[in-house]
Amino acid sequence: MMPAAALAAIRAAVEVAHGNGVQAPTDVAAHVADELTAAGWTLTLDEPPNVAPAAA
Numbered sequence: 001m002m003p004a005a006a007l008a009a010i011r012a013a014v015e016v017a018h019g020n021g022v023q024a025p026t027d028v029a030a031h032v033a034d035e036l037t038a039a040g041w042t043l044t045l046d047e048p049p050n051v052a053p054a055a056a
Contacts, residue, residue, distance in 0.1 A: 009036065 010032060017031035033043055
């Protein structure tokens with residue numbers, strides 16, 4: 001479960017993105033990541049991205 005303070009920081013970053021006219025989900029995600037890393041957060045992937053197996 002995510003701590004309330006972390007959730008509040010993410011919501012605030014989304015509001016900042018929307019206030020700057022950013023609406024596309026991938027752009028909002030990038031803006032949120034930028035805001036959080038600027039505040040000193042370290043962001044990592046929870047699991048590796050799905051990679052399709054090589055064709056046989």
